[in-house]
Amino acid sequence: MLLLGIHRDARACLLIVTALYLCHSWYFRHYINDDAYISFRYAKNLVDGHGLRFNLGDHVPVEGYSNFLWVLIAAVFEGLRLDPARAPHTFVTEGGWHFPPDLGSYQSGSVRPRAARWAGKQDLLGKLRDHVGRRDVKLVFRVDLRALTSLPEHEPHLRPRNAWGDDNPAAGICPLNADARELLRDTLADLLRYEPAGFQLVDWMVDLAVSRDPGRQFSWNPLLRQLLDICFCPACRQAADVDPDRAARSLRVHAERMITAGDEYDAIGQLNADETLRAYVEARRRDALAWLERLAASHEQRAWSMLMDRWFDADHWIEPETAFANLPDDLFRPVFRLLSSPLGDIDLQRDFVQPASERQLGSFGLLLPTWYPFVRQAGELVRTVSAATQAGIAPLDFAGLEEAPGEAIDRLRQAVRFARRG
Numbered sequence: 001m002l003l004l005g006i007h008r009d010a011r012a013c014l015l016i017v018t019a020l021y022l023c024h025s026w027y028f029r030h031y032i033n034d035d036a037y038i039s040f041r042y043a044k045n046l047v048d049g050h051g052l053r054f055n056l057g058d059h060v061p062v063e064g065y066s067n068f069l070w071v072l073i074a075a076v077f078e079g080l081r082l083d084p085a086r087a088p089h090t091f092v093t094e095g096g097w098h099f100p101p102d103l104g105s106y107q108s109g110s111v112r113p114r115a116a117r118w119a120g121k122q123d124l125l126g127k128l129r130d131h132v133g134r135r136d137v138k139l140v141f142r143v144d145l146r147a148l149t150s151l152p153e154h155e156p157h158l159r160p161r162n163a164w165g166d167d168n169p170a171a172g173i174c175p176l177n178a179d180a181r182e183l184l185r186d187t188l189a190d191l192l193r194y195e196p197a198g199f200q201l202v203d204w205m206v207d208l209a210v211s212r213d214p215g216r217q218f219s220w221n222p223l224l225r226q227l228l229d230i231c232f233c234p235a236c237r238q239a240a241d242v243d244p245d246r247a248a249r250s251l252r253v254h255a256e257r258m259i260t261a262g263d264e265y266d267a268i269g270q271l272n273a274d275e276t277l278r279a280y281v282e283a284r285r286r287d288a289l290a291w292l293e294r295l296a297a298s299h300e301q302r303a304w305s306m307l308m309d310r311w312f313d314a315d316h317w318i319e320p321e322t323a324f325a326n327l328p329d330d331l332f333r334p335v336f337r338l339l340s341s342p343l344g345d346i347d348l349q350r351d352f353v354q355p356a357s358e359r360q361l362g363s364f365g366l367l368l369p370t371w372y373p374f375v376r377q378a379g380e381l382v383r384t385v386s387a388a389t390q391a392g393i394a395p396l397d398f399a400g401l402e403e404a405p406g407e408a409i410d411r412l413r414q415a416v417r418f419a420r421r422g
């Protein structure tokens with residue numbers, strides 16, 4: 001009716017533009033930009049009664065959307081629960097299960113997953129399996145359960161607890177927690193229908209925080225940060241063969257002295273001399289590894305590797321004979337290390353090849369993040385890739401390629417070409 005008052009030519013023009021717009025929208029109907037999930041998450045938390053906040057827990061609420069009305073509209077649809085896959089005991093993941101999980105496989109555990117929203121009901125892994133099957137290429141799945149932030153948010157009982165008894169949400173989920181283990185076991189079993197040749201587990205290690213947020217308390221002091229990340233959840237306390245209360249008390253004393261006395265306090269010496277705390281850490285590490293070995297044994301015919309995106313510095317209290325060196329050599333290889341410092345600071349021979357051979361870690365891979373700012377200087381990337389190939393490091397895994405800007409891909413091609421030339 002409104003259109004009747006407008007000139008005929010203008011009306012025709014408006015109709016054409018509207019039609020074009022609708023065609024354009026229809027063409028992109030399956031595409032949702034990842035930023036939209038920021039608003040979706042606000043909408044979901046609003047509907048769940050947490051208010052307008054992105055992160056739950058003790059984070060200060062921040063307005064991270066720029067489209068208040070859109071959040072409210074999304075909240076209406078969220079509130080109607082139009083998605084039939086949503087059911088009690090399933091949790092939403094923004095970047096989680098990249099395949100429609102067979103919920104029957106998760107009956108025994110208390111936590112049941114669902115496909116990542118972007119994946120929806122599409123079975124992309126099924127397509128991938130068929131595709132590689134025709135080309136005789138093997139599939140290896142990388143499973144990074146601990147990094148799913150929505151998992152501890154929705155299932156707070158999986159969270160590690162520090163020596164003060166507080167939640168440690170930045171640490172992901174505790175790998176000793178029985179439900180977390182059940183979830184990993186069920187997920188691997190579920191993945192078997194895609195006939196993988198192997199699995200790569202990421203960061204499945206005790207006292208290893210998955211958050212690299214520089215805003216974390218005391219992140220400027222890695223040793224103190226490591227102490228604060230040591231878990232005292234009920235499962236960890238049970239696995240320890242020393243009195244967990246004594247270990248926690250002792251840890252609190254070290255931490256307080258490190259804060260108040262600073263360099264005056266010989267933290268490394270004191271920690272090395274602390275038998276109770278060392279025993280507490282060791283027992284849980286042994287427990288975590290023994291469980292992993294049993295899990296790997298139940299998938300005997302498949303290849304396994306462990307990915308860690310940080311390893312314990314040999315200068316620190318957690319000494320080389322623990323952590324990585326404790327990984328059963330023949331089970332988890334190659335061991336990858338994610339290069340997480342500026343490329344220029346890395347001496348490949350000193351930092352990678354030498355420690356790997358000393359610790360008899362077998363073959364050794366390198367995970368290179370390809371997003372900014374690591375590739376800001378093309379020359380550095382070219383030098384690193386050449387140096388890695390010359391040092392005999394293989395395989396090289398370029399992480400984050402799918403999210404890297406086009407420019408980074410060009411530089412990477414250049415680096416690979418250069419390295420091949422020698």
Ligand SMILES: [Zn+2]
Binds near residue numbers: 160
């Ligand atoms: Zn724990």
